[in-house]
Amino acid sequence: MKLALCSVLALGLAGSLSAGELHGKVACKGVRNSADAVVYIAAIPGKTFAAPAKHAEMDQKNLVFAPHVLPIQVGTTVDFKNDDSVLHNVFSPDACCNRFNLGTWPKGQSRSYTFKNECQATLLCKVHPEMEGFIVAVPTPYYAVTKADGSYVIKNVPDGQFTVKVWHPTLKATQKAVKVAGNTQVDFEIAR
Amino acid sequence: MNFPRIHLRALGGLALAAGLLLGLATPLQAFPIFARKYRTSCTTCHTVYPKLNPFGEAFRLNGYRMPQETEDLVKQEPVSLGAPAYKRLWPSAVMPSQLPGNAPLAVNVKMESTNSSSYDPATGKTTTHNDFQFPQEVNLFAAGTLGDHMSFMSELTFGENPDGSTTSEIEHARLDFDSIAGPDHLVNLRVGKFAPNLYDGFQEMWLMTDNGVDTMFTYNPVGYRGGVGSGADDLATPIISLPARVRGIELYGVAAHRFFYTVGLMSKIGPGGYTGTYNAADPTTATPTGNFGNNAHKDIYARIDYKFGGMGLDGNTDGVNLPPENWRENSLRVGLLGLTGNGRDINFAVADSLGNPFNMQDVNYTRAGVFGSWIYSDLNVFGVYLRGNDKLDLIDPATSQVLNENTRSYDTWFTQADYVINPTFITSVRYEHLRPADTSVKAERFMNLNLTYLVYANVKTMLEYRQDLNENRNNQLNVVLRAAF
Numbered sequence: 001m002k003l004a005l006c007s008v009l010a011l012g013l014a015g016s017l018s019a020g021e022l023h024g025k026v027a028c029k030g031v032r033n034s035a036d037a038v039v040y041i042a043a044i045p046g047k048t049f050a051a052p053a054k055h056a057e058m059d060q061k062n063l064v065f066a067p068h069v070l071p072i073q074v075g076t077t078v079d080f081k082n083d084d085s086v087l088h089n090v091f092s093p094d095a096c097c098n099r100f101n102l103g104t105w106p107k108g109q110s111r112s113y114t115f116k117n118e119c120q121a122t123l124l125c126k127v128h129p130e131m132e133g134f135i136v137a138v139p140t141p142y143y144a145v146t147k148a149d150g151s152y153v154i155k156n157v158p159d160g161q162f163t164v165k166v167w168h169p170t171l172k173a174t175q176k177a178v179k180v181a182g183n184t185q186v187d188f189e190i191a192r
Numbered sequence: 193m194n195f196p197r198i199h200l201r202a203l204g205g206l207a208l209a210a211g212l213l214l215g216l217a218t219p220l221q222a223f224p225i226f227a228r229k230y231r232t233s234c235t236t237c238h239t240v241y242p243k244l245n246p247f248g249e250a251f252r253l254n255g256y257r258m259p260q261e262t263e264d265l266v267k268q269e270p271v272s273l274g275a276p277a278y279k280r281l282w283p284s285a286v287m288p289s290q291l292p293g294n295a296p297l298a299v300n301v302k303m304e305s306t307n308s309s310s311y312d313p314a315t316g317k318t319t320t321h322n323d324f325q326f327p328q329e330v331n332l333f334a335a336g337t338l339g340d341h342m343s344f345m346s347e348l349t350f351g352e353n354p355d356g357s358t359t360s361e362i363e364h365a366r367l368d369f370d371s372i373a374g375p376d377h378l379v380n381l382r383v384g385k386f387a388p389n390l391y392d393g394f395q396e397m398w399l400m401t402d403n404g405v406d407t408m409f410t411y412n413p414v415g416y417r418g419g420v421g422s423g424a425d426d427l428a429t430p431i432i433s434l435p436a437r438v439r440g441i442e443l444y445g446v447a448a449h450r451f452f453y454t455v456g457l458m459s460k461i462g463p464g465g466y467t468g469t470y471n472a473a474d475p476t477t478a479t480p481t482g483n484f485g486n487n488a489h490k491d492i493y494a495r496i497d498y499k500f501g502g503m504g505l506d507g508n509t510d511g512v513n514l515p516p517e518n519w520r521e522n523s524l525r526v527g528l529l530g531l532t533g534n535g536r537d538i539n540f541a542v543a544d545s546l547g548n549p550f551n552m553q554d555v556n557y558t559r560a561g562v563f564g565s566w567i568y569s570d571l572n573v574f575g576v577y578l579r580g581n582d583k584l585d586l587i588d589p590a591t592s593q594v595l596n597e598n599t600r601s602y603d604t605w606f607t608q609a610d611y612v613i614n615p616t617f618i619t620s621v622r623y624e625h626l627r628p629a630d631t632s633v634k635a636e637r638f639m640n641l642n643l644t645y646l647v648y649a650n651v652k653t654m655l656e657y658r659q660d661l662n663e664n665r666n667n668q669l670n671v672v673l674r675a676a677f
Contacts, residue, residue, distance in 0.1 A: 029262075030262030030263065030264055031262070031263055031264055032263060032264050032269075093277060093280050093281055122275075122277040124275055124277055124278070129273070129274040129275060129278060129285070129286065129288065130271075130272035130273060130274055130275060130288075131275060132272075132275030132276070132277060170263075170276075192262065
């Protein structure tokens with residue numbers, strides 16, 4: 001009897017927390033491929049998420065930011081590495097991250113910055129003006145960045161009604177109201 | 193009509209062989225730079241290069257960008273000179289720009305077999321020439337875009353003359369600042385040496401013929417009783433005539449898709465100053481330096497156009513039904529053009545009927561004209577009427593006193609019909625008429641016939657015949673083989 005009761009309770013708990021994946025494709029019109037779009041679930045009313053303790057990483061290698069677009073959860077600290085044999089700098093002109101400037105540092109070293117607000121931060125390097133990268137700080141842990149074919153997968157998404165947003169470095173952002181129930185497919189199309 | 197591949201080759205060979213056997217014969221050409229950049233054929237923009245189709249005209253007026261261009265259309269990724277976000281930091285940071293992904297260079301090679309006949313009424317002799325001008329000229333082009341708001345074009349031409357002499361010239365070198373204010377395409381600024389948009393639609397990129405419209409662009413207005421004709425090597429010709437190319441600053445743009453305007457300020461291109469001491473009575477004692485205006489004045493020119501029907505001048509196709517054959521449309525483009533300038537202090541040597549020497553200055557000149565271009569399916573008929581007035585001061589070379597002042601007028605017009613028989617065969621007929629200011633001289637009349645065979649999109653052969661309608665012993669038959677790569 002006790003075992004049966006525990007089983008029922010476990011099943012009930014599992015039901016309320018059932019999670020699937022949100023997946024689909026983002027068609028990016030007017031650009032060479034459909035990579036680098038960030039798909040994420042917008043802030044969920046009444047829900048907060050603790051900032052992750054684990055640092056994210058943005059590398060500077062071969063004179064490019066890698067990855068080009070890095071989505072993170074708000075509160076995440078990002079370590080900016082330099083894997084080149086030349087000096088690099090990282091700064092952002094965006095107010096949402098207080099226009100930080102981390103100075104200049106050589107190969108093998110890194111500097112860190114914590115993104116405390118929701119933000120689409122452009123990253124630049126004063127030493128190499130052509131370098132450009134993006135940190136997209138989002139309010140939930142449910143996010144993904146698209147591959148070149150536009151596909152994305154966000155795992156462990158609880159069932160429910162959400163606003164799913166899409167951001168891209170050069171195309172207009174968009175959003176949809178989505179009801180997630182287990183594995184759910186949502187496709188988007190964005191353009192200039 | 194589609195020819196099988198073997199027929200194309202055979203026809204190309206025949207045309208080449210015909211040229212070689214006949215032993216027979218200058219507008220701008222094409223830039224395969226853009227074929228490489230966009231991975232597209234020359235015929236995307238040209239009916240037969242250099243003649244632009246409506247899309248090519250929009251591409252040119254858009255500063256060498258496709259209408260509504262997006263980055264996926266550009267197959268050669270440009271080199272970034274600064275991340276786009278730096279725009280927000282200007283002037284604290286340098287405005288970002290781009291370089292073309294590859295060296296933006298192209299070469300045109302022109303082989304011409306010329307058979308010409310000219311009659312000299314003074315001697316009563318007819319002289320014929322039969323020259324293989326292989327090559328006649330080689331052009332090195334550079335053209336492209338520099339970021340979102342700049343473009344450039346330059347052309348260096350190397351020529352070989354029938355007498356073995358060679359020439360080289362920077363024919364074009366210009367920088368354009370595109371869409372610098374207001375809506376896209378409305379305000380563009382051009383600086384350098386270029387063919388002004390004053391001639392948009394009837395010179396350089398619109399002429400498929402080997403011969404240019406000499407009666408329009410090489411008229412010499414200076415003469416004891418006014419100008420006597422075109423094509424002379426007289427010093428005044430390139431200065432005060434309608435100049436084919438200018439050194440200048442030009443504003444131009446397209447409004448509401450169909451209205452075109454340009455206004456420019458230019459230096460005259462001509463002999464300018466002289467090395468040695470200039471003696472008007474004997475100009476051969478000094479050598480013209482060739483490139484600089486030698487008075488303090490600039491010429492001003494302007495033009496307005498409107499295009500009815502067809503593709504918009506900026507490439508807009510809203511509400512327009514266009515066929516897949518991209519040279520076809522039904523449209524009418526009309527325009528007004530004008531130029532005014534001042535040649536005071538520039539002396540030209542003239543003589544009266546007794547041979548007495550004088551200096552002459554063209555102290556004020558105006559050119560005013562109308563342009564029309566009608567495209568009806570495969571046919572494009574276009575032409576210009578131009579009237580010129582020159583206020584000519586006759587000056588005593590010894591005392592520099594003005595002896596008299598006369599205003600002389602001339603008019604010239606031409607009409608040309610280009611017809612696309614099929615995409616590989618295009619033909620053209622042109623009639624030119626020039627009534628010089630000197631009324632004792634007969635009006636000039638010329639007929640120019642052309643048959644062009646487009647061997648490949650970037651290789652063409654032309655058979656062209658030009659006839660002086662006043663003297664049938666003055667004629668020229670050219671066979672041209674031209675490749676762009």
